[in-house]
Amino acid sequence: MFLNTLILQASISFGDENRPLSNETLDLSALFPGGTTSVSVKRNNNAFSHPSAALTFEDKLDFKVGKAVFEKLWVSSPSSTTASDGLGPLYNARSCARCHVNNGRGHAPGNKLEPSIIRPISLFVRLSIPPNLQQIESIDDGAIPFVPEPTYGAQLQGFANPGGHAEGRLKVRYETTMLSLNGGQVVTLYAPSYEVVALGYGPMHPKTMISPRVAPPMIGLGLLDNISSQDLEALADPEDVDNNGISGRTRRVLNRKTGKIEVGRFGWKGGAPNLEQQNAAALFHDIGIGSALFPEPWGDCTTAQQDCRAAPHGNTARHEGLEASKKLTQLLLDYTQHLSVPARLERNESNNLDVRAGQKIFHEIGCADCHRPSFITRNNADHPTLSEQTIWPYTDLLLHDMGPGLADNRPEGNATGREWRTAPLWGLGFAPEQTLDKQTAQNKSYLHDGRANNLIEAILWHGGEALASAESVKQLLPLQRQHLLDFLESL
Ligand code: HEC
Ligand code: HEC
Numbered sequence: 172m173f174l175n176t177l178i179l180q181a182s183i184s185f186g187d188e189n190r191p192l193s194n195e196t197l198d199l200s201a202l203f204p205g206g207t208t209s210v211s212v213k214r215n216n217n218a219f220s221h222p223s224a225a226l227t228f229e230d231k232l233d234f235k236v237g238k239a240v241f242e243k244l245w246v247s248s249p250s251s252t253t254a255s256d257g258l259g260p261l262y263n264a265r266s267c268a269r270c271h272v273n274n275g276r277g278h279a280p281g282n283k284l285e286p287s288i289i290r291p292i293s294l295f296v297r298l299s300i301p302p303n304l305q306q307i308e309s310i311d312d313g314a315i316p317f318v319p320e321p322t323y324g325a326q327l328q329g330f331a332n333p334g335g336h337a338e339g340r341l342k343v344r345y346e347t348t349m350l351s352l353n354g355g356q357v358v359t360l361y362a363p364s365y366e367v368v369a370l371g372y373g374p375m376h377p378k379t380m381i382s383p384r385v386a387p388p389m390i391g392l393g394l395l396d397n398i399s400s401q402d403l404e405a406l407a408d409p410e411d412v413d414n415n416g417i418s419g420r421t422r423r424v425l426n427r428k429t430g431k432i433e434v435g436r437f438g439w440k441g442g443a444p445n446l447e448q449q450n451a452a453a454l455f456h457d458i459g460i461g462s463a464l465f466p467e468p469w470g471d472c473t474t475a476q477q478d479c480r481a482a483p484h485g486n487t488a489r490h491e492g493l494e495a496s497k498k499l500t501q502l503l504l505d506y507t508q509h510l511s512v513p514a515r516l517e518r519n520e521s522n523n524l525d526v527r528a529g530q531k532i533f534h535e536i537g538c539a540d541c542h543r544p545s546f547i548t549r550n551n552a553d554h555p556t557l558s559e560q561t562i563w564p565y566t567d568l569l570l571h572d573m574g575p576g577l578a579d580n581r582p583e584g585n586a587t588g589r590e591w592r593t594a595p596l597w598g599l600g601f602a603p604e605q606t607l608d609k610q611t612a613q614n615k616s617y618l619h620d621g622r623a624n625n626l627i628e629a630i631l632w633h634g635g636e637a638l639a640s641a642e643s644v645k646q647l648l649p650l651q652r653q654h655l656l657d658f659l660e661s662l
Contacts, residue, residue, distance in 0.1 A: 509556070
């Protein structure tokens with residue numbers, strides 16, 4: 172109501188053609204992107220760390236304990252505190268929160284202006300080699316997503332427990348290109364190139380493919396987990412039957428619990444079918460902690476890394492013979508399911524108009540064809556707060572060919588080396604600090620490897636199926652482009 176009045180008044184006071192007014196009625200539910208789970212918060216570093224507004228008092232207690240698990244610093248075994256040991260032997264970070272800083276996105280490694288050699292933290296590097304014929308079959312069946320590098324495994328770990336060897340460091344270099352937009356604005360794009368150096372276990376397979384990825388934001392994941400697979404399948408258009416230049420395919424992945432192939436939805440290539448499995452994979456690959464779905468205590472150590480497989484581990488009877496008990500993974504699930512998507516902030520009257528003009532452009536130039544505005548989550552009696560919520564994540568969770576510029580050229584399951592899952596856009600305007608490192612804190616890091624310092628760079632990297640959209644953004648009048656950014660920042 173209130174908004175409609177604003178728009179009406181505004182259409183009287185601004186007749187300016189540069190301020191196109193949207194004639195769509197703004198759906199008020201869009202102001203609460205997480206439905207009744209959204210909370211009204213300030214734009215600060217805590218913006219992504221609030222529990223869902225719909226939780227009961229008891230649920231909130233589990234959320235709080237889950238938060239402690241997410242922030243827990245794991246230690247190596249043997250240790251006097253069996254509650255927190257089992258770290259490694261190889262690992263990327265000692266806690267979930269070390270990468271998912273403030274529950275927000277991770278940051279690109281190093282300095283974009285000069286080459287650097289670093290131990291990446293909130294970015295990690297996936298590794299694989301081309302499959303042989305038999306392995307191709309297993310990938311097609313969905314039994315395995317890729318063939319890990321024979322010595323280093325599925326992921327490069329930059330840290331090892333005392334007495335062990337870290338696997339390596341990352342050398343990063345950015346090459347710059349300047350792009351001119353209609354109206355004269357020039358945008359610099361930073362194209363990263365990576366090399367793994369200081370290898371701890373000898374040379375890698377000569378055909379190793381690498382995929383560097385930053386940590387994505389943690390908000391609204393329980394809601395995304397509850398979008399029905401049928402809805403996603405219905406959106407997919409692999410042959411582009413509607414002929415809009417945009418196909419969109421579902422990722423197919425193995426659900427380790429049911430043994431079935433399901434729609435993948437988490438990770439930059441949709442590599443995990445649900446939140447529980449994504450969390451367990453993170454414990455295993457990123458921290459070196461075994462749990463029911465990934466039970467081995469040595470994490471990503473391969474048979475070629477015997478020292479690491481033989482190192483002390485943290486399996487204990489207290490945790491059902493594992494490093495992390497069912498109780499612990501349940502708490503992690505409670506926490507990651509219920510991080511609230513902030514309610515959108517309307518800054519002021521004139522900004523509302525800009526935002527609505529930007530929203531219209533967002534639809535007109537095809538952004539919404541992939542960044543699908545809204546869904547209604549499935550009926551889920553076990554989780555009433557996540558059930559039948561009208562949500563506004565701005566993603567279709569499908570894989571799209573994003574062109575050669577963004578390609579990692581490393582296929583994963585049925586996702587090609589050019590495909591990525593549409594990134595959700597909710598919460599973009601809140602963006603908490605991404606790093607504890609003051610030096611790099613001023614830059615934001617968008618896209619799968621954090622290469623884009625701001626939203627316009629992120630958009631201009633879009634290629635492949637999204638090339639036409641990106642071209643349209645270049646052609647927009649400067650004020651229209653600003654409106655598009657105003658809209659994104661209002662999310
Ligand atoms: C070393 C850094 C790092 C650590 C530690 C880490 N993560 Fe992540 N996380 C990532 C990256 C990078 C991705 C993207 C993975 C991909 O594309 O497959 C990710 C993805 C996720 C996602 C999927 C989000 C989405 O939008 O698809 C969840 C959930 C998640 N992590 C939970 C956790 C939990 C729980 C822990 C602790 C047990 C953890 N992570 C530890 C870096 C990390
Ligand atoms: C063909 C599908 C498609 C279209 C069309 C599309 N996008 Fe995207 N968008 C994606 C995918 C996939 C990613 C993730 C790419 C990556 O990380 O490499 C993404 C990422 C983004 C990001 C960065 C999000 C993040 O968390 O880092 C922004 C911002 C964005 N898109 C905005 C837009 C806007 C604005 C438009 C319209 C001009 C648009 N997109 C059109 C698929 C699309």
